[in-house]
Amino acid sequence: MMSKQIGNTLIQTVDLVKEFEISGGGFFGKNKPKVHATSNVNVQVNEGETFALVGESGCGKSTLGRLMLRLIEPTSGYVEFEGVNINELDNESMREMRKRMQIIFQDPYASINPRMNVYNIIAEPLVTHNVCATKEETKERVMELMKKVGIRPEFINRYPHQFSGGQRQRIGIARALALQPRLIICDEPVSALDVSIQSQILNLLHDLQDEFKLTYLFISHDLSVVRYISDRVCVMFLGKVCEIGSTEDIFSNPLHPYTKFLIDAVPKPDPFLRKENKQLLKGDIPSPVNPPSGCRFHTRCPYAKDVCKEKEPEMRIVDNRQVACHIV
Numbered sequence: 445m446m447s448k449q450i451g452n453t454l455i456q457t458v459d460l461v462k463e464f465e466i467s468g469g470g471f472f473g474k475n476k477p478k479v480h481a482t483s484n485v486n487v488q489v490n491e492g493e494t495f496a497l498v499g500e501s502g503c504g505k506s507t508l509g510r511l512m513l514r515l516i517e518p519t520s521g522y523v524e525f526e527g528v529n530i531n532e533l534d535n536e537s538m539r540e541m542r543k544r545m546q547i548i549f550q551d552p553y554a555s556i557n558p559r560m561n562v563y564n565i566i567a568e569p570l571v572t573h574n575v576c577a578t579k580e581e582t583k584e585r586v587m588e589l590m591k592k593v594g595i596r597p598e599f600i601n602r603y604p605h606q607f608s609g610g611q612r613q614r615i616g617i618a619r620a621l622a623l624q625p626r627l628i629i630c631d632e633p634v635s636a637l638d639v640s641i642q643s644q645i646l647n648l649l650h651d652l653q654d655e656f657k658l659t660y661l662f663i664s665h666d667l668s669v670v671r672y673i674s675d676r677v678c679v680m681f682l683g684k685v686c687e688i689g690s691t692e693d694i695f696s697n698p699l700h701p702y703t704k705f706l707i708d709a710v711p712k713p714d715p716f717l718r719k720e721n722k723q724l725l726k727g728d729i730p731s732p733v734n735p736p737s738g739c740r741f742h743t744r745c746p747y748a749k750d751v752c753k754e755k756e757p758e759m760r761i762v763d764n765r766q767v768a769c770h771i772v
């Protein structure tokens with residue numbers, strides 16, 4: 445892949461906390477149990493890069509993506525986009541800001557309205573934000589976007605069920621591009637697709653990034669995909685950031701024990717490599733309602749010491765990356 449021009453911070457989170465109260469908890473009175481989805485998360489995404497959020501299901505990566513778009517409000521902390529605290533914006537200013545922050549959803553089948561044809565799906569954001577002066581101009585822009593994502597413009601009146609899964613994801617990408625955003629949050633964008641189609645969509649995302657100088661926040665549980673597309677990786681466990689580093693550093697020399705486990709778990713084609721140094725974790729993922737004290741990973745970590753149960757590890761810079769572990 446071509447080397448990229450990475451700029452300054454485009455979006456960052458500052459001590460971002462999101463707790464969801466568990467509904468129907470009448471038994472608990474005012475002290476309803478809460479799911480600790482993200483806890484004091486500080487991440488910076490730079491202009492022009494692909495920043496991946498990885499971790500097992502329930503680690504808080506999708507919640508973090510939604511917080512960064514302000515689709516949900518944080519319990520505390522805030523998100524800064526283009527240097528502006530977006531959690532302080534009123535509805536009108538947020539609406540303007542959203543033009544520059546878009547999302548591609550996981551499931552192209554579910555994220556596209558089956559009753560709308562391709563024209564309406566891609567034109568909707570253009571019409572909502574009064575981007576084009578006339579219907580003809582809107583149609584021209586839609587056809588241009590279709591060409592950019594590899595859908596033939598003559599299919600403009602077709603419906604989603606007339607396309608394959610990969611083509612539907614292309615339509616979702618065209619819709620996300622319509623308002624010429626700076627940031628696109630890609631929430632598991634290829635996990636519902638066949639492997640051969642996955643690489644086509646990843647290559648398309650890469651080409652579009654080059655052409656439109658896009659910044660991607662790429663949420664995925666699939667480390668092979670992350671390794672292919674991302675410039676930097678942020679590993680999360682139970683709402684906390686464990687490690688942030690360049691893709692090369694994270695994959696060639698993971699430092700945090702949880703990162704090591706995730707990298708070890710990636711299937712390897714060589715049967716001899718498969719047996720090498722596999723690290724096994726103890727127990728199940730703890731409940732996000734009642735996360736472990738100290739380091740949240742200590743109940744599963746093969747290297748845990750007494751201090752890990754008592755004291756939360758601080759984020760430190762080690763070997764060119766950020767890592768939160770007492771023993772690294």
Ligand code: SF4
Nearest residue numbers: 739742745752769770
């Ligand atoms: Fe393991 Fe302790 Fe490091 Fe947590 S702080 S990852 S429990 S060694």
